[in-house]
Amino acid sequence: MDCADVCEAGPGTRPLPAPEGRGAQGPGPDRSAPPPATLKILVAGGFGAGKTTFVGAVSEIEPLCTEELLTGLSEADDPLEGVESKTATTVALDFGRITLDSRHVLYLFGTPGQQRFWFLWEELCAGALGAVVLADTRRLADCFPAVDFFERRGIGFVLAVNEFDGGHRYTADEVREAVGLAPEVPVVRCDARLASSGTRALAALVHHLLTTARHPRSGGPT
Amino acid sequence: MSATRATGATSAVRAARAARATGTGTGTRTGPRDTPWLDDSAGRVMRPYTATSGRTRPDVALDLLSLVSATGVRPRTALGPEHSHVLRLCAAAAAPSVAEVAAQLRLPAVVTKVLLGDLMRYGAVTARAPRFLNDPADDLTLLRAVLDGLRRRL
Ligand SMILES: Nc1nc2c(ncn2[C@@H]2O[C@H](COP(=O)(O)OP(=O)(O)O)[C@@H](O)[C@H]2O)c(=O)[nH]1
Numbered sequence: 578m579d580c581a582d583v584c585e586a587g588p589g590t591r592p593l594p595a596p597e598g599r600g601a602q603g604p605g606p607d608r609s610a611p612p613p614a615t616l617k618i619l620v621a622g623g624f625g626a627g628k629t630t631f632v633g634a635v636s637e638i639e640p641l642c643t644e645e646l647l648t649g650l651s652e653a654d655d656p657l658e659g660v661e662s663k664t665a666t667t668v669a670l671d672f673g674r675i676t677l678d679s680r681h682v683l684y685l686f687g688t689p690g691q692q693r694f695w696f697l698w699e700e701l702c703a704g705a706l707g708a709v710v711l712a713d714t715r716r717l718a719d720c721f722p723a724v725d726f727f728e729r730r731g732i733g734f735v736l737a738v739n740e741f742d743g744g745h746r747y748t749a750d751e752v753r754e755a756v757g758l759a760p761e762v763p764v765v766r767c768d769a770r771l772a773s774s775g776t777r778a779l780a781a782l783v784h785h786l787l788t789t790a791r792h793p794r795s796g797g798p799t
Numbered sequence: 800m801s802a803t804r805a806t807g808a809t810s811a812v813r814a815a816r817a818a819r820a821t822g823t824g825t826g827t828r829t830g831p832r833d834t835p836w837l838d839d840s841a842g843r844v845m846r847p848y849t850a851t852s853g854r855t856r857p858d859v860a861l862d863l864l865s866l867v868s869a870t871g872v873r874p875r876t877a878l879g880p881e882h883s884h885v886l887r888l889c890a891a892a893a894a895p896s897v898a899e900v901a902a903q904l905r906l907p908a909v910v911t912k913v914l915l916g917d918l919m920r921y922g923a924v925t926a927r928a929p930r931f932l933n934d935p936a937d938d939l940t941l942l943r944a945v946l947d948g949l950r951r952r953l
Pocket residue numbers: 622623624625626627628629630631739740741742767768769770
């Protein structure tokens with residue numbers, strides 16, 4: 578999507594469809610077809626664990642960075658405070674997209690792992706398939722908040738060990754033991770810079786979800 | 800050495816996790832990275848939002864994954880540059896998500912939602928809410944389709 582082209586529409590061209598276009602053959606997707614389910618996977622982990630790299634590598638679109646406000650939200654329970662006049666700090670979310678086939682589009686959100694950002698996670702977790710938690714073995718404890726969060730909410734996840742150069746190579750079992758993961762949670766190795774490696778981590782997550790589905794519904798075609 | 804370290808890490812981990820589970824911790828780690836309120840994982844600091852006249856509460860319910868598209872209706876009021884930019888993005892052939900619009904605008908999602916809310920009130924933009932499944936992780940047919948789709952990319 579290159580919006581600059583649209584902005585620079587020359588004289589005689591219409592930057593926007595005419596009002597009559599509404600209803601007839603307006604822009605946008607075909608609204609008669611039932612919308613496919615929106616699929617979402619979260620990529621969590623501590624600072625520097627490789628979330629931005631991971632989302633950028635597997636995404637088919639330019640890695641995008643969406644921001645959310647940090648300040649202002651803490652004041653949200655003050656009904657008179659509708660106007661934010663101070664400077665506000667933002668928190669960045671990595672955003673990516675993978676079109677799997679004509680009916681399935683997977684969205685990825687890379688979310689900062691610290692607990693103070695959990696207000697963001699609540700919206701992001703709604704309807705999410707599951708999560709990939711990235712762990713950097715040099716700072717393993719940074720992934721604990723994310724692990725705790727998904728465990729408590731019963732959201733399926735895999736632990737993807739991002740092995741940085743110079744980091745000690747632990748076995749999967751050593752990592753599992755150190756993090757205190759349940760035996761069924763997969764621990765996979767991952768190089769967040771490689772699309773194939775990231776895609777394998779996502780596949781490991783979905784495979785895990787398939788094997789642990791609690792109330793399997795294999796109903797009609799989706 | 801690695802073995803000792805792993806064991807050491809394990810007990811530290813357990814303690815941290817236990818503290819967190821029982822709520823006895825303050826919720827902040829004592830590691831060096833989490834000490835300041837603003838660390839590298841927080842984003843840039845923004846100036847006030849002239850585009851929204853300072854409003855940071857959207858009056859419409861929009862999800863980050865709601866798809867927004869232009870209706871073709873031209874707003875009667877003159878649009879500022881940010882509103883115009885949003886409207887152009889919404890006029891793309893494939894309706895973008897709110898998250899994509901926000902990323903292109905380089906504005907926080909909540910501010911983008913305020914702008915989109917204005918355009919929706921003018922009738923210039925419509926939004927389609929994402930259709931989330933209640934228990935997507937329990938829908939085997941869906942999961943198989945996703946797994947197949949991912950494996951085809953390998
Ligand atoms: N060697 C190596 N470096 C990585 C890997 N993943 C990320 N990096 C680098 O680590 C740094 C932090 O990664 P980033 O994706 O920004 O982490 P984030 O804070 O979780 O978003 C960047 O300089 C990356 O290039 C990896 O798998 N291996």
